[in-house]
Amino acid sequence: MTQETTASDPGDGSTTDNEREMLLPQLGVDRRNFMKAGAVAGLMGSFAGCTDILDTDNGNGTGPIDVDTEVPPGELDDYYAFLSGGHSGDVRVYGVPSMRQIMRIPVFNYESARGHGHDDESRQMLEEAGDYTWGDTHHPRVSQTDNDYDGRWLFINDKANGRMARINLKYFETDAIVDIPNQQGTHGACARMPDTDLVFGVGEYEVPIPNDGRHLDDPDHYESVLTAIDPESMNVEWQVRVDGNLDNGDSDKEGRWFFATCYNSEIGLTDAEMTAPDTDWLMAFDTPQIEELVAAGEYEMINDVPVVDGRQDSPHNQSDPIVHYIDVPKSPHGVSVTPDNQYAIASGKLDPTCSIIDIAMLDGIDDPNDAVVGRPEVGGGPLHTAYDGRGHAYTSLFVDSQVAKWDIEAAVQAEEGSTDPVIEKIDVHYNPGHLIASESYTADPAGDWLIVLNKLSMDRFLPVGPVYPENDQLIYIGDDDEGMQLVKDTPAYPEPHDATIVGADKLDPARIYDPDDLELDYITPEDAEIIREDGHVHIKMISQRNNFSFPEITVQEGDEVTITTTNIETTEDILHSLAIPQYDINVKLAPQETREVTFTADKPGVYWIYCAYFCSALHLEMRSRLLVEPAE
Ligand code: K7E
Ligand code: CUA
Numbered sequence: 001m002t003q004e005t006t007a008s009d010p011g012d013g014s015t016t017d018n019e020r021e022m023l024l025p026q027l028g029v030d031r032r033n034f035m036k037a038g039a040v041a042g043l044m045g046s047f048a049g050c051t052d053i054l055d056t057d058n059g060n061g062t063g064p065i066d067v068d069t070e071v072p073p074g075e076l077d078d079y080y081a082f083l084s085g086g087h088s089g090d091v092r093v094y095g096v097p098s099m100r101q102i103m104r105i106p107v108f109n110y111e112s113a114r115g116h117g118h119d120d121e122s123r124q125m126l127e128e129a130g131d132y133t134w135g136d137t138h139h140p141r142v143s144q145t146d147n148d149y150d151g152r153w154l155f156i157n158d159k160a161n162g163r164m165a166r167i168n169l170k171y172f173e174t175d176a177i178v179d180i181p182n183q184q185g186t187h188g189a190c191a192r193m194p195d196t197d198l199v200f201g202v203g204e205y206e207v208p209i210p211n212d213g214r215h216l217d218d219p220d221h222y223e224s225v226l227t228a229i230d231p232e233s234m235n236v237e238w239q240v241r242v243d244g245n246l247d248n249g250d251s252d253k254e255g256r257w258f259f260a261t262c263y264n265s266e267i268g269l270t271d272a273e274m275t276a277p278d279t280d281w282l283m284a285f286d287t288p289q290i291e292e293l294v295a296a297g298e299y300e301m302i303n304d305v306p307v308v309d310g311r312q313d314s315p316h317n318q319s320d321p322i323v324h325y326i327d328v329p330k331s332p333h334g335v336s337v338t339p340d341n342q343y344a345i346a347s348g349k350l351d352p353t354c355s356i357i358d359i360a361m362l363d364g365i366d367d368p369n370d371a372v373v374g375r376p377e378v379g380g381g382p383l384h385t386a387y388d389g390r391g392h393a394y395t396s397l398f399v400d401s402q403v404a405k406w407d408i409e410a411a412v413q414a415e416e417g418s419t420d421p422v423i424e425k426i427d428v429h430y431n432p433g434h435l436i437a438s439e440s441y442t443a444d445p446a447g448d449w450l451i452v453l454n455k456l457s458m459d460r461f462l463p464v465g466p467v468y469p470e471n472d473q474l475i476y477i478g479d480d481d482e483g484m485q486l487v488k489d490t491p492a493y494p495e496p497h498d499a500t501i502v503g504a505d506k507l508d509p510a511r512i513y514d515p516d517d518l519e520l521d522y523i524t525p526e527d528a529e530i531i532r533e534d535g536h537v538h539i540k541m542i543s544q545r546n547n548f549s550f551p552e553i554t555v556q557e558g559d560e561v562t563i564t565t566t567n568i569e570t571t572e573d574i575l576h577s578l579a580i581p582q583y584d585i586n587v588k589l590a591p592q593e594t595r596e597v598t599f600t601a602d603k604p605g606v607y608w609i610y611c612a613y614f615c616s617a618l619h620l621e622m623r624s625r626l627l628v629e630p631a632e
Contacts, residue, residue: 067476069487071098079438080502081451082154083472084137086495091140091156091167096438096449096501099474099490107165107174108135108158115577115588116174119595121519129163129177136160138497139189143196143231147253147443149506153231155199157189164189164201164229170510176234180227181303182209188249188260191231192287198237201227202249202260206267209241210302219267225307226260226285238294240310242323244281248334252359253341253443258285261346263331275350280331282346282355284324284362285310293322324368328355334384338408339443347382347395354378354385354395356412376411376421378404386437388447388477392423396432396452403428403435403452403475405484426484428473430456437477438501446503448478453496461491470495511572512591520594523566525549539563543576543589546618548609552625559601566594575613580626586612604630
């Protein structure tokens, strides 16, 4: 147990180590001196008198510390949290409440430890999805069945290059990426509920469609699209072109409405132009109606995608519109649907309010602005809103560096602009983007934990040079009487945007591979062979503790070499890899996994093929020679 991972109350009225540490800045004692002094029993005792201070906000943004976030050695967390990695291009897996980072899942990035982009299959997937070396992941969403997590997939957007990826949650591995046509900057990512039968990519950057150079400096031709993707095939099924741009999105819980914010309704080209008008839009897409138009052929085929016209003057938007344009102030950002499916709540960003839309009222409405039933003032720079399932909303306040907890029904009853519905605010450190409550995106949130993804961490961690980590803070929200309690700071490599928190019992990851799930044939020790044919050498081999099939393999300079390897171990956690120095190859091999890698043997010499995963006492001896004979 360390100071950093416990905040439990000993229950005897004395002060915990964690509490003492949190008091240090106030007391003018730094942590090192405190730790040194900790050996002096008398000084420890003197802190006990400070417990009174802890009964109120201690100025560090924390209330009383009596929440047990400790996950002792050998015990497991209650939740998985999946965090996007931003421009790192990956997804991170944390345990909650420990906030321990358990794994990273490479998605749009090349990554050697997991061999992502290093074996033929994943490299081909990345090449076919546009052949970019990075992506910008923002919104990880786990598939649902009947509005609850089903453990099948996680979907994640690429804001940089207009893509959507799918992670297979049996193997925690990216298994499909689609490069979305007609969309530059896929920002929001979300699925249609209740059963994840469509995945939506929300197009942020407005561009001419098609973007082939025929319109350049003519913003009248700039458009954004909403993209619907089949989650099984990952095919783009249809798109809807709209006025303005699109930003974040969320789906209702009944398979009808998809909501997306628009912060550039005016198609401004500079920040001043984009923020000029007082209102932008929350758009509500009537998805079954759009599907009917697609089925009836009422679309334009652009880059092989059926594109339905959802612009304001479209014939489909005259009566019973397919897209409602709802006026909301001012450059809105996040939108999320309440667990009971009553409201969609859009955060104002440049306006201190959130707009509450009554979803049921949209059906057959004449003026969609009439569906706005509440607009509480929550604070400076509201970005995203999460739910605890007890009627409360939690909104991140970027400008104020706070989280506001407010009462949704009270806000519907209150006057527009009222601050009365706000129950409580807590300081966070600093400038929060998304916040996420446990299972907040389902119909039945757990209501205990809230993770706040802070963009700045300033004085919270040891300095590491001019690139700062982000700060993922854990807040306990399970006690409405005590209020929100900040319990943990977690440094994060740049840069998480959003997360999904899923009960641990809802996922069932594989412990070893099932060879039937893999494309490549399983190789047994008897199958091992070297096949030479016209300048191509195919090496089929196994890896096991502590060798590969062949102690040496000889090829000719210029040969194209394919190595297919199966890790034949059946024991969980015994990984090998196939690393080839100076050939830029490292393929990971989990138990029962088969991978293939192809390269041209263009450098004569001796190369020790080795295993990079420490697999046994003879791990260092697990190597074979690749002998590349010089060409004549
Ligand atoms: Cu607010 Cu991309 Cu959801 Cu960043 S987004 S914070
Ligand atoms: Cu196999 Cu190390």
